[in-house]
Amino acid sequence: xxxxxxxxxxxxxxxxxxxxxxxxxxxxxxxxxxxxxxxxxxxxxxxxxxxxxxxxxxxxxxxxxxxxxxxxxxxxxxxxxxxxxxxxxxxxxxxxxxxxxxxxxxxxxxxxxxxxxxxxxxxxxxxxxxxxxxxxxxxxxxxxxxxxxxxxxxxxxxxxxxxxxxxxx
Amino acid sequence: xxxxxxxxxxxxxxxxxxxxxxxxxxxxxxxxxxxxxxxxxxxxxxxxxxxxxxxxxxxxxxxxxxxxxxxxxxxxxxxxxxxxxxxxxxxxxxxxxxxxxxxxxxxxxxxxxxxxxxxxxxxxxxxxxxxxxxxxxxxxxxxxxxxxxxxxxxxxxxxxxxx
Numbered sequence: 001x002x003x004x005x006x007x008x009x010x011x012x013x014x015x016x017x018x019x020x021x022x023x024x025x026x027x028x029x030x031x032x033x034x035x036x037x038x039x040x041x042x043x044x045x046x047x048x049x050x051x052x053x054x055x056x057x058x059x060x061x062x063x064x065x066x067x068x069x070x071x072x073x074x075x076x077x078x079x080x081x082x083x084x085x086x087x088x089x090x091x092x093x094x095x096x097x098x099x100x101x102x103x104x105x106x107x108x109x110x111x112x113x114x115x116x117x118x119x120x121x122x123x124x125x126x127x128x129x130x131x132x133x134x135x136x137x138x139x140x141x142x143x144x145x146x147x148x149x150x151x152x153x154x155x156x157x158x159x160x161x162x163x164x165x166x167x168x169x
Numbered sequence: 170x171x172x173x174x175x176x177x178x179x180x181x182x183x184x185x186x187x188x189x190x191x192x193x194x195x196x197x198x199x200x201x202x203x204x205x206x207x208x209x210x211x212x213x214x215x216x217x218x219x220x221x222x223x224x225x226x227x228x229x230x231x232x233x234x235x236x237x238x239x240x241x242x243x244x245x246x247x248x249x250x251x252x253x254x255x256x257x258x259x260x261x262x263x264x265x266x267x268x269x270x271x272x273x274x275x276x277x278x279x280x281x282x283x284x285x286x287x288x289x290x291x292x293x294x295x296x297x298x299x300x301x302x303x304x305x306x307x308x309x310x311x312x313x314x315x316x317x318x319x320x321x322x323x324x325x326x327x328x329x330x331x332x
Contacts, residue, residue: 019188026195069250080302083278115248139245140302 029062031149032078034090038121038128042076042158043090043148058150059090059158061143069138071096071117074160076145079119082133088142091119091129092161104131115139122161198227199306201243203255207284207291211241211321212255212311223313224255224321226306236261236280236301239323241308244282247296253305256282256292259329262301266329268294278302283329 024030034043034057043057061078065071071093081087095101095118100109112118116135121127130136148154193199203212203222212222226243230236236258246252260281265272275281279298284290293299308321 016185016188019185019192022192023188023195026192080300081278082300082302083276085278085301113248115246115250137245137247137300137303138250139247140300 027063029060029064029146030143031058032061032088032090032143032145033058037126038123039076039090039092040123040126042092042122042161055151057148057154059145060147060149062146063143065144066141069141071138071141071144072160076158077119077141078143078145079136079140080142082136082140089119089128090145091121091127093117094120095130095135101130101135110135117141196228196231198225198229200225200312201253206289207286208241208255208257209286209289211257211285222311222317224308225310225312226308228306230307231304236304236307237323239325241321241323242282242304243306243308244299244304247299247303254282254292255308256284256290257324259283259293264330266293280304281329285324 037044037046040046043059065075071077073093073096075093076090077093078088078090081089095112097112097114097116099112099118101112101118103110110118112135116137118130118135120129120131124131145158147157200223203224206213212224230240236242238258238261240258241255242258243253243255246254258280260266260275262275262277262279264275264281266275266281267273275298279300281293281298283292283294310320311317
């Protein structure tokens with residue numbers, strides 16, 4: 001009988017911790033594995049050897065920003081891709097509602113509609129972002145990246161870096 | 170000592186129930202109220218009444234994002250991310266929708282939503298196709314007021330698709 005009640009206690013505790021973990025990861029913060037080079041050198045800077053999962057950056061994504069959606073220029077955010085809702089992408093916000101964005105390689109300027117934002121990768125040559133799929137609704141954003149947590153030598157806070165080009169006025 | 174233990178136990182139990190409730194409403198199902206008459210007569214058929222309909226929405230669909238024509242979904246308003254809208258999916262990605270300017274193709278990863286009460290509905294005819302990533306759940310049943318409890322059918326309007 002003692003064995004059974006011990007197992008029951010372990011089950012209850014792991015259930016509670018599992019719930020707490022799930023709620024925290026949904027609503028407070030979670031860790032995300034960054035794939036690809038569209039945010040080089042901020043994430044996954046080029047290096048000689050690559051072991052994939054072990055050297056890719058893992059970042060801390062905070063979700064408190066989703067309470068009031070107060071984003072600013074230069075925030076790095078995780079969002080659902082507008083082209084493929086199953087994928088999540090990580091890019092930097094370079095335009096907020098009302099901003100005018102220069103469309104590259106043309107004389108057009110696009111005004112970002114209400115409720116949308118313009119995202120671009122830090123590595124413009126290797127990044128599929130708003131220059132291809134246009135402004136994205138803020139409702140697609142799933143969190144904001146605050147720190148790199150892995151690999152240990154790259155642990156740092158992510159700065160809000162403003163873009164060098166893009167905003168016209 | 171007995172009272173303190175009981176209070177602590179009660180606190181722990183309510184914390185666990187609270188967590189279970191939060192997790193379930195975030196990930197699996199929830200209840201929400203419907204405001205406005207854009208989905209009349211499916212929801213809120215009588216505009217003057219004080220009681221708004223309450224509906225049951227399920228979030229299992231969000232895992233696989235398997236939506237189909239005629240589903241009634243709750244999604245974040247693309248124009249104002251703080252608001253939620255409830256409308257019916259009329260067309261999915263790849264379909265052609267007839268518009269005032271002719272036929273328009275719904276882009277990949279998006280859907281076209283319209284309210285059942287077209288005259289009073291601000292929907293995709295105004296803000297364009299909605300990315301599927303904005304959807305927050307699918308409405309399955311009306312649960313309040315009691316005399317209107319019923320399953321919400323997938324009604325497929327045939328006249329909106331161009332071909």
